[in-house]
Amino acid sequence: MRAWFMDNYEGVDHLRLGETQDPAPGPNQILLRLRFAALNPADAFLAQAMYPAKPVLPHILGRDGAGDVVAVGTGVTNLRPGDSVGILRSEAGVGLWGTFAEKVLVPADCVVRPPHGWSPEQLAAAPGIYLSAWQALVQWNDPPSPPSPGSVLVVTGASGGVGTATIQLGKSMGLTVIALSRSVEKADRLRELGADFVFDPTDPDLRRNVLAAIAPRKVDIVVDCVGATLFNQVVSMLGTGGRISVVGRTGGEVPDFNTATLFSRRVRIGGVWLGDYTPDSARAAWAQITERMNAAGHKPVIDQIFPFSDVKPAFQRLAEGPLGKVLVRVTG
Numbered sequence: 001m002r003a004w005f006m007d008n009y010e011g012v013d014h015l016r017l018g019e020t021q022d023p024a025p026g027p028n029q030i031l032l033r034l035r036f037a038a039l040n041p042a043d044a045f046l047a048q049a050m051y052p053a054k055p056v057l058p059h060i061l062g063r064d065g066a067g068d069v070v071a072v073g074t075g076v077t078n079l080r081p082g083d084s085v086g087i088l089r090s091e092a093g094v095g096l097w098g099t100f101a102e103k104v105l106v107p108a109d110c111v112v113r114p115p116h117g118w119s120p121e122q123l124a125a126a127p128g129i130y131l132s133a134w135q136a137l138v139q140w141n142d143p144p145s146p147p148s149p150g151s152v153l154v155v156t157g158a159s160g161g162v163g164t165a166t167i168q169l170g171k172s173m174g175l176t177v178i179a180l181s182r183s184v185e186k187a188d189r190l191r192e193l194g195a196d197f198v199f200d201p202t203d204p205d206l207r208r209n210v211l212a213a214i215a216p217r218k219v220d221i222v223v224d225c226v227g228a229t230l231f232n233q234v235v236s237m238l239g240t241g242g243r244i245s246v247v248g249r250t251g252g253e254v255p256d257f258n259t260a261t262l263f264s265r266r267v268r269i270g271g272v273w274l275g276d277y278t279p280d281s282a283r284a285a286w287a288q289i290t291e292r293m294n295a296a297g298h299k300p301v302i303d304q305i306f307p308f309s310d311v312k313p314a315f316q317r318l319a320e321g322p323l324g325k326v327l328v329r330v331t332g
Helices: 039-044 120-125 128-137 161-171 184-195 204-214 228-237 279-296 308-320
Strands: 002-005 016-019 029-038 065-070 082-086 103-107 152-155 176-179 197-199 219-224 236-244 268-271 300-306 325-329
Touching: 029 082, 029 120, 039 308, 065 120, 082 120, 120 197, 120 300, 128 161, 128 219, 128 236, 128 279, 152 161, 161 184, 161 219, 161 279, 176 204, 184 197, 197 204, 204 219, 204 228, 219 228, 228 236, 228 308, 300 308, 308 325
Parallel strands: 152 176, 152 219, 176 197, 219 236, 236 268, 300 325
Antiparallel strands: 002 016, 029 065, 029 103, 029 325, 065 082
8 A cells, every 4th residue: 555654854845655464354454445535734743853742763644544344353343444434533543554555454443424415625634623612612510511502712713624614513502602713704704603702822912812802701611723923812811711622733842931920810731632432432422413503504624635645745734824734645
């Protein structure tokens, strides 16, 4: 099979397209022939040794994908060759070889069938970002559950994969959604996805304008995909008991963070981590996500699909700041 190999930790520009033998499924595994694979910022971070996982080299990146089962291992009774599935959450692309290959091995309990009316590319685009967005929104209640309807949500990096997923899920929960995006061209599309307000995060009056738009309310929850200097600004918008879920740091490290800003308002900060999902909890969350998406008539947002030979240009597009997910068409 063909695959994109990571031979060093010098970045995605150094990936190498090569050939290797098809893997064989072990107990409770399936071999999946991929149709589509989705790119994530975490792939690029891992390729630069900026991620907790340090897999043995050569490695194959790629966490998300959808395709057809071509073989099953012993113990697999719920799937058979020819079934179309997508990867929900597994170690593919992290500790194990991933989806930037024509075939990939995954545990049988880590895949799902396409929701009704979804295409293979939509299924490939969705699980990672929607599971991240779901965890970011529900993790503050015990047991995890959506914020109270009417709560005010701010989404940074709103045009990215997790950003668009958070907007859609936030609206399904009855939240007032404020999207932050630098692109005037993307603002109308973000409103179509459900954002009530869209603001430019580089606006020097950002905090004042956001709070004026929702007055007399304050922000209840932030889903932050950016970090950097914007983190301090969104913390300042939170009201008493406000929460900020940290999904990513595409903008870089947070400078000069003053922990005293958390005190009087009892602000809470929590990380989001896909690895916290078990197969069962991921499947339970996915059922709620897809029920909400289908009820609202929403589908995952796909920015662009590249040929398999153009994985490097696809990563360049990801770095530019797409609207939604960037995919590669692997086969078919």
